[in-house]
Amino acid sequence: MRNVPRALSAAFVQHWLDSARLDEVTYVVVGQIAIVGVFAWLARLGGQVDVISTIAFGVVLMVMWRSSVFRLGFLVVGANNQGTLEIEMMSRTPMFWIMLGKTLAAFAFYGLIGIACFVVVVLIGGAGVVIGDPVALVASLVVALIASISLAYVFAPLTFLAGGQAGFFNAIMPLGIVLSGFAQPIAILPGALQIAARALPTSWATEALLNGLRGAPIAELLPLWGVSLLLSLGVFLLSAWMFVRCEARVREVGSSQ
Amino acid sequence: MNLQTLVGDPLWRFGTLSVLSFRGLFMWFTPFPYVTNMFVAPFVQVGLFAVVTQFATGRPASDAVIIGMAVLSLTFMMNGGILQSFQYERDFGTFPVILVSRGNRMVTYWSRGALHYADGLLSAVVTLFAASVVFDVDFSRVNVLTVTTALLLIGAAFGAFALFCGNFALIYRAWIILAAGVNSAILALTGVVVARESLPLVLQWAGEVLPLTHGLAALQAGFAGATVNEAGGLLLAEAAVGLTYALVGSGIYRWIEYRARVRGEFHE
Numbered sequence: 001m002r003n004v005p006r007a008l009s010a011a012f013v014q015h016w017l018d019s020a021r022l023d024e025v026t027y028v029v030v031g032q033i034a035i036v037g038v039f040a041w042l043a044r045l046g047g048q049v050d051v052i053s054t055i056a057f058g059v060v061l062m063v064m065w066r067s068s069v070f071r072l073g074f075l076v077v078g079a080n081n082q083g084t085l086e087i088e089m090m091s092r093t094p095m096f097w098i099m100l101g102k103t104l105a106a107f108a109f110y111g112l113i114g115i116a117c118f119v120v121v122v123l124i125g126g127a128g129v130v131i132g133d134p135v136a137l138v139a140s141l142v143v144a145l146i147a148s149i150s151l152a153y154v155f156a157p158l159t160f161l162a163g164g165q166a167g168f169f170n171a172i173m174p175l176g177i178v179l180s181g182f183a184q185p186i187a188i189l190p191g192a193l194q195i196a197a198r199a200l201p202t203s204w205a206t207e208a209l210l211n212g213l214r215g216a217p218i219a220e221l222l223p224l225w226g227v228s229l230l231l232s233l234g235v236f237l238l239s240a241w242m243f244v245r246c247e248a249r250v251r252e253v254g255s256s257q
Numbered sequence: 258m259n260l261q262t263l264v265g266d267p268l269w270r271f272g273t274l275s276v277l278s279f280r281g282l283f284m285w286f287t288p289f290p291y292v293t294n295m296f297v298a299p300f301v302q303v304g305l306f307a308v309v310t311q312f313a314t315g316r317p318a319s320d321a322v323i324i325g326m327a328v329l330s331l332t333f334m335m336n337g338g339i340l341q342s343f344q345y346e347r348d349f350g351t352f353p354v355i356l357v358s359r360g361n362r363m364v365t366y367w368s369r370g371a372l373h374y375a376d377g378l379l380s381a382v383v384t385l386f387a388a389s390v391v392f393d394v395d396f397s398r399v400n401v402l403t404v405t406t407a408l409l410l411i412g413a414a415f416g417a418f419a420l421f422c423g424n425f426a427l428i429y430r431a432w433i434i435l436a437a438g439v440n441s442a443i444l445a446l447t448g449v450v451v452a453r454e455s456l457p458l459v460l461q462w463a464g465e466v467l468p469l470t471h472g473l474a475a476l477q478a479g480f481a482g483a484t485v486n487e488a489g490g491l492l493l494a495e496a497a498v499g500l501t502y503a504l505v506g507s508g509i510y511r512w513i514e515y516r517a518r519v520r521g522e523f524h525e
Contacts, residue, residue, distance in 0.1 A: 027437055167293075175301045
């Protein structure tokens, strides 16, 4: 475990450098700008500053999650296809930590684009943002970030175990956005979808974010943060188990197939 | 040369190429991705915009928005399918084989879109039906002929546009970026959700020359009961946009062939 921080930071730097390319930035920006702009335009139509604020902060998480899911989903598959997975597996550091370092880098990198999208929503929304309690907002954002990371990270081993099929994420991404409540409260979803949403750590975190923006007291947010963090831990444990399965599969059959 | 050779051979070649390129160059054509991309993703996307509209504006999404979002399934499927076919033609090394064949290049070019056209229409019809039922779209005044004509024209015009863009996927080998850009432009500029008159003038002009803009207006008019004659201007405008992309796209494909033959480009 002593080398875990070094492995994490090395994986972080490697993936950051790999992401910081013009084509990658172009892909994320052109892929996200329209959906962010349309959400902002809808918020402007409504004209309610608390709605604009919710969507503005929500799109930061949405952009990070949506972009990361796509990239992280093909991390293990890509390493397998390009022959670097064997090298990663020969290292004494478990694959879980290497991939976590890359995940954190993806979130940090796409976070910059997410912040730009926040500005876009505020500008198009045209009514500024309202923050009920800055402390609650920061804490809720941190919890939401952890939840989003866990929910993106799980796709790295999952996609590999599912065979790494192209086009795997196109239905998952909008469904994840709806169920996570990045751009709307979970409460307005139909009953069955609300139940499904409650299984995701992100839905609890975004509810806390929404309530925090509206000035809810910390005591009201604590249970939401707690459930979100617990579910995030559960998803991380699930990811760790799936990474063990990935390694086992590669050692047994030599590939994802 | 008899009639069968003149007409039958290109038709046979067109059909064969359509099937082969669809099976060989369309990577979403495996059970899970295909079903989810065709029928699940578009419907979920309609749902996403419906709930965000409800939250942001305090009102349910209008019939026009539901119809527009449902029709986006056509553009999404055709765009993804056709663009990747062009790039993989080069990536998988089959492009030089086409260049040395004696077959008609225009048959090859148009065959890249044929089955995606059918795919897109099927996805749009299913999504439109499902979304209409779930989101309670008013069918009482629908003019079936106008709606059918508009859907067929939107598919044809968008197919021509996607083939036109496919040329750039072949040249630059960045189909994912191109597809993301096209999907974004179609979502933001054609009046699917955002009213076009609220856009800056430059973006309104850009929307004028995109497929779907006029066809969607005709489709929405058809749902409101307009006849083909009443929506005729919009349908003609959509056809004109599609025809323009068809001509320019075909020209660019010939130019790519010229560059490949004369300067040896696009082979690697």
